[in-house]
Amino acid sequence: MPSELRRPTLRWGIIGTGLISSWFVGDMVVPRADVTATHVIQAIGSSSSEKGRAFVEKYGGDISPSIYGSYDAVYADPDVDIVYIGIPHAFHKDACLKAISHGKHVLCEKPFTLNAQEGQEVFNAAKKMGVYIMEAMWTRFMPLTAQLLRMIHREKVIGDVHRVFCDFGLVIDLDSLPATSRLKDPALGAGALLDIGVYSLTWGLLGLDEGIAGTALKPQVFSAQSISQGIDVATSIVLYYPQNGRQGILTSTMKTKSDPVFARIEGSHGTILIEGIATSVPHRFTVIPSDATAERQVYDAPPKVGKGFFYEADAVARDIAAGRVENATMPWGETLRVLALMDGIRAAGVSQED
Numbered sequence: 001m002p003s004e005l006r007r008p009t010l011r012w013g014i015i016g017t018g019l020i021s022s023w024f025v026g027d028m029v030v031p032r033a034d035v036t037a038t039h040v041i042q043a044i045g046s047s048s049s050e051k052g053r054a055f056v057e058k059y060g061g062d063i064s065p066s067i068y069g070s071y072d073a074v075y076a077d078p079d080v081d082i083v084y085i086g087i088p089h090a091f092h093k094d095a096c097l098k099a100i101s102h103g104k105h106v107l108c109e110k111p112f113t114l115n116a117q118e119g120q121e122v123f124n125a126a127k128k129m130g131v132y133i134m135e136a137m138w139t140r141f142m143p144l145t146a147q148l149l150r151m152i153h154r155e156k157v158i159g160d161v162h163r164v165f166c167d168f169g170l171v172i173d174l175d176s177l178p179a180t181s182r183l184k185d186p187a188l189g190a191g192a193l194l195d196i197g198v199y200s201l202t203w204g205l206l207g208l209d210e211g212i213a214g215t216a217l218k219p220q221v222f223s224a225q226s227i228s229q230g231i232d233v234a235t236s237i238v239l240y241y242p243q244n245g246r247q248g249i250l251t252s253t254m255k256t257k258s259d260p261v262f263a264r265i266e267g268s269h270g271t272i273l274i275e276g277i278a279t280s281v282p283h284r285f286t287v288i289p290s291d292a293t294a295e296r297q298v299y300d301a302p303p304k305v306g307k308g309f310f311y312e313a314d315a316v317a318r319d320i321a322a323g324r325v326e327n328a329t330m331p332w333g334e335t336l337r338v339l340a341l342m343d344g345i346r347a348a349g350v351s352q353e354d
């Protein structure tokens with residue numbers, strides 16, 4: 001096998017120097033024992049080059065990327081293979097389209113775009129240009145997630161799944177945030193559903209049905225949203241699968257911190273509890289058989305190195321080296337399915353203005 005396929009290299013251009021870009025870059029430069037891909041931080045694009053320089057000093061370790069005071073310079077840099085988009089949701093579509101128009105591959109943060117229509121536009125452009133693009137739904141790429149889903153759907157460790165409960169709650173005090181914060185400004189896509197509810201919804205979809213994108217069963221969706229200052233501060237979703245009676249109760253809120261045990265999956269032969277520092281980051285699950293005499297089994301994530309963003313980045317590197325334009329774990333159709341569900345929830349959810 002050619003070495004580029006065995007251990008591919010990707011040269012990344014980073015768009016935005018906020019929180020998520022710091023986490024992502026930190027993971028790309030963290031020393032790892034079992035590296036399967038090499039990630040080079042080739043360029044940083046920021047609203048100002050001073051900000052870009054400060055970012056590299058703080059988070060970049062030994063790297064010395066090109067630092068640009070604009071995003072356009074990153075898209076135009078011939079040494080950049082792939083653009084990582086880490087800016088507020090409302091700007092994802094334009095950033096993706098610009099990167100694609102320069103022939104760059106793209107990894108774009110969640111939620112991929114503000115709605116399914118925007119997402120479709122971006123995928124159409126990527127298809128036309130023949131470039132790779134994926135939504136950075138990192139939770140799906142963690143080995144513990146893959147192990148859990150295999151045990152539920154293939155090994156049927158809890159028998160037939162009946163219900164999935166999942167919550168993602170963070171305490172976000174809107175009054176203390178500037179009006180320009182991405183967590184507060186409706187124009188930037190603020191709201192619990194798009195920011196954190198997307199994870200609860202993801203766990204529900206993955207736990208209740210093995211299919212994704214075109215192979216997934218279609219649930220009926222019921223929802224309620226509490227609106228404050230023009231954004232949803234809490235969204236609750238019920239997924240009901242008429243095909244088999246399964247139900248998901250999937251919640252998100254900006255009012256309360258969720259419990260470390262953020263999800264419960266119930267089946268005919270037992271229950272699984274999933275825990276982590278956040279609903280996006282599972283670090284352990286426990287299988288509790290219904291038979292009280294049988295032992296609980298605990299499964300832990302691999303020892304912690306970085307935050308775990310390299311799992312999705314490695315997957316992207318392998319895909320690109322193999323000539324694929326989309327990823328099998330997070331294909332374009334799956335991003336569009338989740339976006340369409342969130343569109344429906346926002347359109348139909350019972351809303352209460354305070």
Ligand SMILES: NC(=O)C1=CN([C@@H]2O[C@H](COP(=O)(O)OP(=O)(O)OC[C@H]3O[C@@H](n4cnc5c(N)ncnc54)[C@H](OP(=O)(O)O)[C@@H]3O)[C@@H](O)[C@H]2O)C=CC1
Nearest residue numbers: 016017018019020021046047086087088089109110111182
């Ligand atoms: N996968 C995950 O776990 C996480 C994903 N995310 C996702 O990443 C994206 C960015 O979130 P996060 O890093 O928390 O956001 P931050 O507010 O921390 O940073 C966003 C960055 O985007 C740039 N930017 C461009 N225009 C604006 C604007 N009008 N207002 C604010 N920032 C702007 C700025 O970078 P500059 O000035 O350098 O151009 C800014 O630093 C979101 O879509 C979010 O959903 C966020 C956190 C965790």
Ligand SMILES: O=C1OC[C@@H](O)[C@H](O)[C@H]1O
Nearest residue numbers: 110170183195196278280
């Ligand atoms: O994706 C996310 O996960 C962690 C949260 O802190 C953040 O707001 C969100 O964007």
